[in-house]
Amino acid sequence: MGAFRWWDYGRAVLAVFKKEWLMQLRYPAELVGAVIWPVLFPAVYIFSARALAGPDGEAVAVFASRTGTADYVGYILFGTMLWMILNITLWDLGGHLRREQVRGTLEACWTTPASRVGMLMGASLTQVSTSVAFLLVAALVLRVVYGFELRGSIGPLLLLMVLSILPVIGLGLAFASLVVVLKEINSLVFLVRGIFMVFAGMTYPVEVLPGWMQAVSRFLPLTYSIRAMRAVGLSGAGWAEVRGDALALMAFSVVLLVAGWLAFRGVERMAQQAGTLAHY
């Protein structure tokens, strides 16, 4: 009696996963957006790059000497797609607790014997699946629209994809708790994603940044994700070349997932002390 049961834990995770997907599919408009955005968003950068490259692409050689690839379209696509994963996660997972709070369903869920961390894991799992689905769909769409080709081997790419998603999930979890405390998501998303956009080298190598900015970029997991995935996907780099970045991403995953868990525990405690869940 009263023993912790992994089986129930897993079912709670899956129940939230299923519920979240059911609700996502009730808004088909957003799914259409998921196909259109990966095309529209990088277009700004791709055409800017084309303009800067000169009429016959004279400047591409300069770009290639800096980045190791002449494929500036692919270069931009890797950066923008990974950044978009961050963006989606901040909005979806980052707003998850807040949405449940405003709806009033968070308290309803919290009066059940299901593990609260388990339920949050369900939301995280949903986010992982959304991110993977987004990347796969984007890869297909971008192939058609921009003729985007993957060059590297698929194994390291998939592993790097997972290693890129995990720290972002941790960030999203910490973010979700912060949003419950601050009661406002918009300005927070704009700030965080803006920082990543500038510092993580979304459309340029971080080496072009001034020294202090490069120092900042070292603390962002996205910097490592973008660099490693570009190296494998565009230049066909092998394991040995990206091992450092992969290890950094593992460290980021652990640190950020633990940070997310701690932030959630903090908010849960605060809610039980100050009753903040009912007053939003």
Added chain:
Amino acid sequence: MIGAISRSVLRRGWRAALRRERRRATGGMDMDALVTAEDLRKRFPRKRVGQRRWWPWARRENGRGGNGTGASGAAGDEWIVAVDGVSFEVQRGEIFGLLGPNGAGKSTTIRMLSTLLEPSAGTAVICGHDVRWEPMQARARLGVVLAGDRSLYWKLSGRENLEFFATLYHVPAHEVPHRVNWALERMGLADRADELVERYSTGMKQRLSLARALLADPPVLLLDEPTLGLDPQSARNLRELILELKREGRAILLTTHYMEEADFLCDRVAIIDHGTIIAMDSPGALKRRLPHERVYRLELRETNGALRLTDLVPGAAVVEERRDEATGTLHLALTLAEPEQDLAALWTGLAHSGASVVNYSVQEPTLEDVFISLTGRALRD
């Protein structure tokens, strides 16, 4: 990390010890008390507008610096004392009502019992499980309906909502469909089960919330203002359903600020005001405590306009006297010290005075009167 783990082991050890302790303690006690609250207290840090503290340490400094100690409510303005030491028990097969005005602390009490809020002091035990030390076990025995109808997913159907919550309540997978159907049937929602909740009426949403609370077939139900916002017919239906649940032997704790509802539903009522229980008994017993029981209302047409009833009936006290200009009649409300004799005296006196009685009614006392006699205020201001 390691600190957290060892702390949790330590706490689990504590819990086990506490459980053993409680089992020993309850050995001789009334085992039918499914809910026990003992000197429960809750206070909230007061937040003022324009003084939002973003950083946790800012609040702590302020709390220490101020005089915000002592749970008695007089303790400065650092704290809002929402519940100030309430104790009660709810038995198997009993409906226990918390009746009180807005802000009395009813919802806060329910939230502490349902483990959403941690008590500042005191203990709350659900079926032998302390809400503080064994929250999961306590929640597994609870069905909770919080105030308002916002606790459901409006973008899901009624059935989808219940299937989701049934899993959270650890209903075995193969049993979920039956259990959901059973709950839907009971609450009369079977034919609308596959519609989105956003299309439900308020009454249907409230019944769906109750259906959700029933999914685990819990021995204890906590209902916060279950009939709030319902039309009279829906409210009556819901009350019948609640009575049925009680007859099955569940312990039901509900809050309300409708005294008729408390009177009709509750076996026992605790009248709560400013976070404390000021009276607790069956509705009948509470009303019998009133100095007078009934109010006699008369509408008279006078012939001479100089009627002095109190001269005629020595034990009468006039509660209300009002002249209706439109009909030209006099409305009187009286209480009688010795109803049997006084009533006889009243009728003979009236007959002699030549006044004619247009209307006559006897008003039974209500819990509202009890509240007024205890606090000097009306329940709803």
